[in-house]
Amino acid sequence: MVSYFVPRGRYLLKAGNVRKALQQEQQLQTKHSAQQQHGNWSMLRHFRQSSQVAKAKPQKQQQQHEPQRVRPPTQMQVRRNMLSRWTGFLLRWAPMGLCVFGAVEWQLHKYRSVNDANVPATASQFQSMVYCSLPLRIMSRCWGWLASCYMPNVMRPYIYGWYSQMFNVNLSEAQYPDYNHYNSMAEFFTRPLKEGARLIDAKAPLVSPADGKVLHFGIASDSRIEQVKGVNYSIEDFLGPLQTVEQSKEAASYAKALKQQRDGSTELYQCVIYLAPGDYHRFHSPAAWQPTVRRHFSGELLSVNPTVASWLPGLFCLNERVLYMGKWQHGFFSYTAVGATNVGSVEIYMDAELKTNRWNGFNVGAHPPSTYEYDELRLKDATQKFDKGDLIGQFNMGSTIVLLFEAPKNFQFDIEAGQKISVGQSLGHLV
Structure with a gap:
């Protein structure tokens, strides 16, 4: 007599459902290829779960009885941890401390200039040093490069119009009053005047x-x-x-x-x-x-x-x-x-x-x-x-x-x- 059950692993499946089960497995394999690499088969997970749990229990019991061995950190790791802590501390609090120090110095210099006639109400040596230390040359070079870049025709009326309203540009005196004539912001800045505009x-x-x-x-x-x-x-x-x-x-x-x-x-x-x-x-x-x-x-x-x-x-x-x-x-x-x-x-x-x-x-x-x-x-x-x-x-x-x-x-x-x-x-x- 032919058996209607086909052995599959530790369990039995009906012979009529074998093809359907294989098709479902192939579909899940294509959708969850990443999970298959770790041994997580969604279709048969409920069949193997009992065996995995049974195997995991004695391992957990062994781990509970065995003492954990912690390796002491090396000298290099200790130095790295100290450096990371100090770096994080400086990056977090140093800017705030500089701002507070600058504000206090500003107020003290202002107080001295008001009460002492010999102290001018201008920048102190420290304030001048801080201002000269700003990366203004790098900003100016970046702005010069940006101003010389080509400006698309669609953006010219909006950018040049906003600039004209912001700084009260009188474009009627320019030799070319049309925004589309200027290919870049640098050309718009250095626009020539029409003949006779200045006597x-x-x-x-x-x-x-x-x-x-x-x-x-x-x-x-x-x-x-x-x-x-x-x-x-x-x-x-x-x-x-x-x-x-x-x-x-x-x-x-x-x-x-x-x-x-x-x-x-x-x-x-x-x-x-x-x-x-x-x-x-x-x-x-x-x-x-x-x-x-x-x-x-x-x-x-x-x-x-x-x-x-x-x-x-x-x-x-x-x-x-x-x-x-x-x-x-x-x-x-x-x-x-x-x-x-x-x-x-x-x-x-x-x-x-x-x-x-x-x-x-x-x-x-x-x-x-x-x-x-x-x-x-x-x-x-x-x-x-x-x-x-x-x-x-x-x-x-x-x-x-x-x-x-x-x-x-x-x-x-x-x-x-x-x-x-x-x-x-x-x-x-x-x-």
């Missing part, structure tokens, strides 16, 4: 070189002059050493040694103009003059915002700047383009060798004015002259123009501190 005052001996805000102006009769009201900086730290040996041997002060007229009929004047992010970023010649020396100071890229300029003494001496010194009809003349945070580069059209915003490594701490650390180029070509209103260069983002020049004593400024000014507008006249 040059022909009667004024000195006109504004850029669109911006007048931070400070006045006489620079001493070796220290004001960058804003109440905050001074050194002329020697800003311009560098004197050009000739004869000048350096003179017993007069640095400011007097710069003058070309030695009869006492002239004074040394200065004017500082700040370019906001929404302003026209190209700068022009303020007068008819001839540069003879170019100096490039590779310094910091700190913000030149008026608030920061009134808080950090010697800001213009710390920042990267391109300085041109020469002469005009009244004597000494200097023209300086000061770099700032997010200014990818300062471009001078006549000077193709100039490269600004280069990588100079990780320099942590306050950087004192490096009077003698600069690159100097003698401009021997006599044809390199500028007329009033000529285009000189451009900033990528906003920055500052500093004019330091010699003029007769009857020179009088036509501007006020905090005034908005445009290219070609008169800065002063001879009374």
Whole structure:
């Protein structure tokens, strides 16, 4: 008699259900291949569970009777555990401690400046060191790379429109008022103006070189002059050493040694103009003059915002700047383009060798004015002259123009501190 049961493992299955059981096993194998590698067969788990439990019980009983052997940690493991604990502690509490220490130091310096008349209400040495230690050059290089990237046509009206509303950009004065004309943010920043948008005052001996805000102006009769009201900086730290040996041997002060007229009929004047992010970023010649020396100071890229300029003494001496010194009809003349945070580069059209915003490594701490650390180029070509209103260069983002020049004593400024000014507008006249 034929048996209707087929042996399978330790149990019996009906012969008619063998094919169905095999098909179900194959389906489960394809769905749960990962579980099959560990020996977990879903179909026959309930058949084998009793045997596995029976085998596991004596093993658990043996483990309970046998004592657990714990290996003592090695010296290397102990050191790693200690290092991980200290690293976690420092990463968790050190930033909070630095913030608390900075806040306490800020309040103490503020208290001393209020109660002591000899302590200025500007940044202390510690605050200046912390600010100079920020990775502003890396941020500026990243921003310069991002601004030069191609902008899709679909995004241009939204990005450029938002920027125009945020910084009050007057696009009607631009040569190309259509957003789609500018392939990148850098091109939009340095947009040219349409012809006739700026009129040059022909009667004024000195006109504004850029669109911006007048931070400070006045006489620079001493070796220290004001960058804003109440905050001074050194002329020697800003311009560098004197050009000739004869000048350096003179017993007069640095400011007097710069003058070309030695009869006492002239004074040394200065004017500082700040370019906001929404302003026209190209700068022009303020007068008819001839540069003879170019100096490039590779310094910091700190913000030149008026608030920061009134808080950090010697800001213009710390920042990267391109300085041109020469002469005009009244004597000494200097023209300086000061770099700032997010200014990818300062471009001078006549000077193709100039490269600004280069990588100079990780320099942590306050950087004192490096009077003698600069690159100097003698401009021997006599044809390199500028007329009033000529285009000189451009900033990528906003920055500052500093004019330091010699003029007769009857020179009088036509501007006020905090005034908005445009290219070609008169800065002063001879009374």
